[in-house]
Amino acid sequence: MNHDDILQTHLQTESKMDELKNVFQTLEMMNKKLIESERSKSHFLALVRNEFNNPLIGMGSLLKHLYHSLKSKGGEDFELFHLAYLDLLKLNFQLSNIVSAAEVETSIMEKNITFFNISAMLEDIDNALLFLLYNRAVKITKNVKCSVSIHNDRDKIHAILLNLLANAYEYTLIGSEISIEIFEDDKKLYIVIRNVGTDIKDKKSIFDPFYQQQMGFTRVHKGLGLGLSVTKAYIDFLGGKIFITRDNDANVFIAQLPIYNNDEQISFGDELDGFIFD
Amino acid sequence: MIEQKIIYSEQLHVAVNPTEIITILGSCVAVCLYDKKKKISGMNHYLLPLWNGEGLKSPKFGNISTERLIEAMEAVGADLRRIEAKIFGGAALNISEGHSVGPRNIQVAIDTLRAYRIPIVVQDVGGNKGRKIFFSNEDGSVYVKYSK
Numbered sequence: 001m002n003h004d005d006i007l008q009t010h011l012q013t014e015s016k017m018d019e020l021k022n023v024f025q026t027l028e029m030m031n032k033k034l035i036e037s038e039r040s041k042s043h044f045l046a047l048v049r050n051e052f053n054n055p056l057i058g059m060g061s062l063l064k065h066l067y068h069s070l071k072s073k074g075g076e077d078f079e080l081f082h083l084a085y086l087d088l089l090k091l092n093f094q095l096s097n098i099v100s101a102a103e104v105e106t107s108i109m110e111k112n113i114t115f116f117n118i119s120a121m122l123e124d125i126d127n128a129l130l131f132l133l134y135n136r137a138v139k140i141t142k143n144v145k146c147s148v149s150i151h152n153d154r155d156k157i158h159a160i161l162l163n164l165l166a167n168a169y170e171y172t173l174i175g176s177e178i179s180i181e182i183f184e185d186d187k188k189l190y191i192v193i194r195n196v197g198t199d200i201k202d203k204k205s206i207f208d209p210f211y212q213q214q215m216g217f218t219r220v221h222k223g224l225g226l227g228l229s230v231t232k233a234y235i236d237f238l239g240g241k242i243f244i245t246r247d248n249d250a251n252v253f254i255a256q257l258p259i260y261n262n263d264e265q266i267s268f269g270d271e272l273d274g275f276i277f278d
Numbered sequence: 279m280i281e282q283k284i285i286y287s288e289q290l291h292v293a294v295n296p297t298e299i300i301t302i303l304g305s306c307v308a309v310c311l312y313d314k315k316k317k318i319s320g321m322n323h324y325l326l327p328l329w330n331g332e333g334l335k336s337p338k339f340g341n342i343s344t345e346r347l348i349e350a351m352e353a354v355g356a357d358l359r360r361i362e363a364k365i366f367g368g369a370a371l372n373i374s375e376g377h378s379v380g381p382r383n384i385q386v387a388i389d390t391l392r393a394y395r396i397p398i399v400v401q402d403v404g405g406n407k408g409r410k411i412f413f414s415n416e417d418g419s420v421y422v423k424y425s426k
Contacts, residue, residue, distance in 0.1 A: 104334045105334055107322075107350075109336075111289070205332075208333060209333070209334055229334050233334045233336045236288070236338055237288045239287070273423065274422065274424075275423075276421045276422070277364060277400045278418075
């Protein structure tokens with residue numbers, strides 16, 4: 001190899017190294033952008049929580065009162081109001097999931113164990129999901145076989161039930177049947193929701209945020225795709241599990257949650273050896 | 279008067295007023311951060327090492343939870359340059375060490391703190407015993423009780 005060849009090879013190697021450096025720099029920049037974008041997203045979700053949720057809760061309770069008042073009087077005004085009310089419920093539902101996702105992602109979840117009535121909660125959820133049941137002729141059967149009042153995290157159980165039911169209502173076939181079973185077994189609370197619908201192919205991704213079975217131009221179902229990710233995060237947080245199985249022509253969502261006897265206790269600590277780290 | 283705050287898995291807490299933060303650990307890990315000058319303490323409690331893009335970025339994962347804890351400490355005035363860390367937990371319970379999530383939980387704490395250049399002044403990790411820890415922000419000390 002003569003001097004010129006060596007020089008040529010050296011120049012080529014240098015040029016390739018420069019190229020590689022550029023690729024690394026671009027990668028580093030992309031990585032930085034990705035981290036920044038994730039941070040902005042979490043920040044945005046936290047802002048939504050503060051700025052949107054409170055006015056909507058206020059408006060919701062006022063309109064609920066007005067809804068019942070106008071319903072008893074009937075008339076054309078009520079029909080128009082009814083449609084507006086359904087839109088408000090839809091908005092409230094979507095926003096509550098954005099808020100819940102923000103709470104999960106900003107690590108501000110708290111476990112608040114209280115005593116509450118699960119049957120009353122189911123009724124409340126039916127009212128909140130009127131927008132999904134309107135004109136759908138879906139038959140719903142409910143079977144609550146546990147104590148009517150239970151100790152658990154009320155708000156999180158509410159969100160779990162709300163989203164599992166919303167998912168069943170949204171994806172069930174018009175005129176078909178949905179069954180909701182809640183029961184206790186071996187110190188666990190089970191929520192089993194069965195709805196007739198197409199087979200869920202990707203049972204894992206369904207819990208990813210913004211994932212929907214049909215996306216882009218083939219998307220036929222509404223919603224943000226946040227509900228089941230919130231459900232999974234809350235179930236995990238409460239120390240439970242969720243499974244999806246197929247039963248003939250139906251999808252069955254089974255949530256298993258711990259049952260608390262009363263306000264959660266720290267169950268060990270008195271019989272331990274101790275050591276202090278200054 | 280010292281307040282007591284109990285945190286469970288997937289939670290974190292930052293204390294500005296005199297507080298003792300308490301948690302119970304098996305294979306989970308708790309990172310305890312302390313700013314001595316401002317007496318600000320913060321503790322997390324996570325279950326799994328790394329968020330891999332599945333589901334929400336929840337504080338169930340060590341990398342997410344520890345970053346959130348550092349951000350929360352800074353948000354109330356702690357100075358990153360002064361913060362010191364103590365890490366606890368990561369025991370191998372009931373299953374063989376090789377399959378336990380404990381060691382991986384510990385490694386994530388070490389890696390994340392290293393990335394933020396936070397020194398680890400104490401680590402009481404691993405083993406096969408559960409721990410109950412009491413973290414005081416009066417002096418930054420952590421009292422640990424081990425299950426028998």
